[in-house]
Amino acid sequence: MKIALENGFLTDNSREVERGCFFLRTDANARFADDARTAGATLVDVMQAKELLQIDENIRVIGITGTNGKTTTASLIYESLRAMGYKSAMAGTRGAFVDGERIAPKGLTTSSVIANLDYLSRASRAGCSHFVMEVSSHAIAQNRIQGLEFALKIFTNLTQDHLDYHKSFAEYAAVKARFLADASRKLINGDDSVIKFNPAGAQIYGFGEGADFRICDFSDNGGVKFTLHSPRGAIAIRSALVGKFNAYNIAAAFGALCLTTEKSDEEISRAIAGFGGVEGRVQVVSRDPLVIVDFAHTPDGIEKVLSALGSREIIAVFGAGGDRDATKRPLMGKIAQKFAKICIVTSDNPRSEDPNDIIAQIVAGMERSENLRIESDRKKAIELALTLANSHSVVAILGKGDEDYQEIMGVKHHFSDKECVEEILKRRGK
Numbered sequence: 266m267k268i269a270l271e272n273g274f275l276t277d278n279s280r281e282v283e284r285g286c287f288f289l290r291t292d293a294n295a296r297f298a299d300d301a302r303t304a305g306a307t308l309v310d311v312m313q314a315k316e317l318l319q320i321d322e323n324i325r326v327i328g329i330t331g332t333n334g335k336t337t338t339a340s341l342i343y344e345s346l347r348a349m350g351y352k353s354a355m356a357g358t359r360g361a362f363v364d365g366e367r368i369a370p371k372g373l374t375t376s377s378v379i380a381n382l383d384y385l386s387r388a389s390r391a392g393c394s395h396f397v398m399e400v401s402s403h404a405i406a407q408n409r410i411q412g413l414e415f416a417l418k419i420f421t422n423l424t425q426d427h428l429d430y431h432k433s434f435a436e437y438a439a440v441k442a443r444f445l446a447d448a449s450r451k452l453i454n455g456d457d458s459v460i461k462f463n464p465a466g467a468q469i470y471g472f473g474e475g476a477d478f479r480i481c482d483f484s485d486n487g488g489v490k491f492t493l494h495s496p497r498g499a500i501a502i503r504s505a506l507v508g509k510f511n512a513y514n515i516a517a518a519f520g521a522l523c524l525t526t527e528k529s530d531e532e533i534s535r536a537i538a539g540f541g542g543v544e545g546r547v548q549v550v551s552r553d554p555l556v557i558v559d560f561a562h563t564p565d566g567i568e569k570v571l572s573a574l575g576s577r578e579i580i581a582v583f584g585a586g587g588d589r590d591a592t593k594r595p596l597m598g599k600i601a602q603k604f605a606k607i608c609i610v611t612s613d614n615p616r617s618e619d620p621n622d623i624i625a626q627i628v629a630g631m632e633r634s635e636n637l638r639i640e641s642d643r644k645k646a647i648e649l650a651l652t653l654a655n656s657h658s659v660v661a662i663l664g665k666g667d668e669d670y671q672e673i674m675g676v677k678h679h680f681s682d683k684e685c686v687e688e689i690l691k692r693r694g695k
Contacts, residue, residue: 266379268386270317275309277379282306289314291378292408311378311412318386324393325525326385326413328400329357330444331421331454333566334514335374335399337506338421340543341518343397345536349528354388356381357399359543359667363391371668375404378411395525402440410444417525419452419517420445423459424565452478452520454513468524470516478520480512485573493519500530503538507547508573545666547573550683551690554654558682560666562586562613564596567663571604574659580650581605583663584643585627587618587672594623595630602631605661607653609638611646613664614672643671647685651693662686 268275276282277289279297284305290298291311298308309317327342329335336358343355347365354363356376361369361384368387369380375398376384388396400418404410423438438459445451445462453462455469455476470478483491488505489512504515515537522533542548547570548558555577561570562585571579581601585594601608610627612620620641631637640646650660662682665671671680 266377266383268318268379268383275314275317275379276306277377279304279306287314287317289379289382291411293378311382314379314382315385315412318382319389320382320385321389321393322414324354324385324388325395325416327395327397327417327419327521327525328410328413328415328444329398329419329421329517330400330402330405330441331419332424332563333561333569334421334510334517335401336560337511337543337546338419338514338517339397339399341514341537341540342395342521344540345518345522345533346395346397346526348536348539349522349526349532351395351526352391352393353395353397354384354391354393355397356384357397363387364393373404374399374401375409378409381409381413400444402437405444406440415449417450417452417521418445419521420454420457420460420462421513421517422454422457422565424563450524452517452524454517456513468520470520471513478516478523480516483509483512485509485512485575489515495520495523495530497523497530500534502534504540506540506542508569510569510573511547545668545683548667548683550686551695553695554651554656554658554660556651556654556660556662556686558662558666558686560668561663562597564593564600567597568600568604570663571601571661574604574661577659578607578655578657579605580607580609580653580658580660581663582609582611582643582646582650582660583627584611584613584615584620585623585664586614587616587620587623589616591626594626598627598630599632601663602633602636605636606658607636607638607650609640609646609650611639611643612641612671613643614668614670615674616672617674643680643682644685647682648689651686651689660686 273286275287279301282301282304288301288306346353352364360371442461448465451467456471468477479494481492559570561567669681670677
């Protein structure tokens with residue numbers, strides 16, 4: 266990647282080097298530094314790159330890590346900041362944004378070191394006060410957050426995911442804990458019993474006794490309602506978001522806004538109430554029949570979404586990604602069958618694997634066959650679900666959220682769950 270400067274450019278790729286440019290040396294590319302120097306580049310570290318890019322060191326960087334909830338929590342904070350009059354930037358699964366303008370497309374949850382510096386540089390030029398970013402376990406392990414100073418770190422939860430990369434849950438948990446090991450200001454989900462963190466600088470949110478930001482009197486009827494008790498007092502929270510899991514996301518966002526702005530509890534509560542949700546996260550794409558699309562792709566994620574759908578009969582459409590942690594597949598099947606009246610197991614992003622093999626591994630965790638359907642063609646699976654739907658049901662299409670592709674044997678084919686539903690219903694005159 267190249268970033269243009271007044272006196273040349275900055276790159277982290279030794280193959281892009283030209284005489285007189287600057288080469289950003291990071292932990293990831295240090296072995297190529299000599300090649301870059303020989304080719305005529307001036308080597309700079311992250312701190313020197315910040316100076317070259319004129320990054321405002323007063324920008325409050327908020328980093329959010331955890332298995333689930335990162336995207337919604339980041340979006341809640343970002344959109345609430347903007348609603349309260351702060352210029353803000355955000356980077357994560359949805360892409361990168363500066364004060365409402367998209368500056369980078371969807372990609373990695375956490376971008377490369379040089380990309381993050383580019384985002385911060387653009388945020389600085391725009392006069393942003395905050396930069397909200399999702400921090401993945403891969404990014405922590407690969408130190409893609411090298412050189413960033415966090416005003417606040419948030420931990421959402423920890424459940425099984427990415428074991429294809431981390432090899433064991435213990436290693437996955439240890440990587441997450443590494444992000445929380447310093448004495449910086451932190452907001453920790455106190456109801457998660459797994460994570461280890463440095464208590465210095467930490468405050469707790471959740472339902473548990475003793476939480477600094479404690480959720481009480483929770484209800485969920487077409488939107489969550491609860492009272493949040495904080496060190497500043499009690500405040501009523503209302504949101505169109507559904508599910509207990511979103512109460513955690515809201516509490517984390519509220520705490521972050523308390524700790525990094527000068528706004529009152531009432532102003533923060535109003536800003537949060539105005540947040541309408543994230544595309545592809547419990548997103549209603551049809552009301553007749555009722556159809557939601559969600560990114561849930563872990564056992565815990567599936568459980569949280571399906572358990573939040575109330576008393577309606579659930580028709581769940583889901584699969585599992587190829588070339589990823591295979592041990593979670595039967596667990597996903599087991600959890601889906603626990604909550605759904607009908608489970609339709611289909612293909613997700615099979616990548617280099619045979620989708621039928623993935624489906625078989627999911628089905629291995631399912632005990633009952635009477636409520637099980639198998640359809641490897643995702644479009645046909647969605648059409649089957651819509652055929653089975655009635656006024657008492659909700660079709661939950663899980664795994665891909667707002668993704669607009671399906672990856673098969675190294676090729677990304679255009680595919681959107683939302684568009685697929687709309688196309689089928691339009692054909693049926695709905």
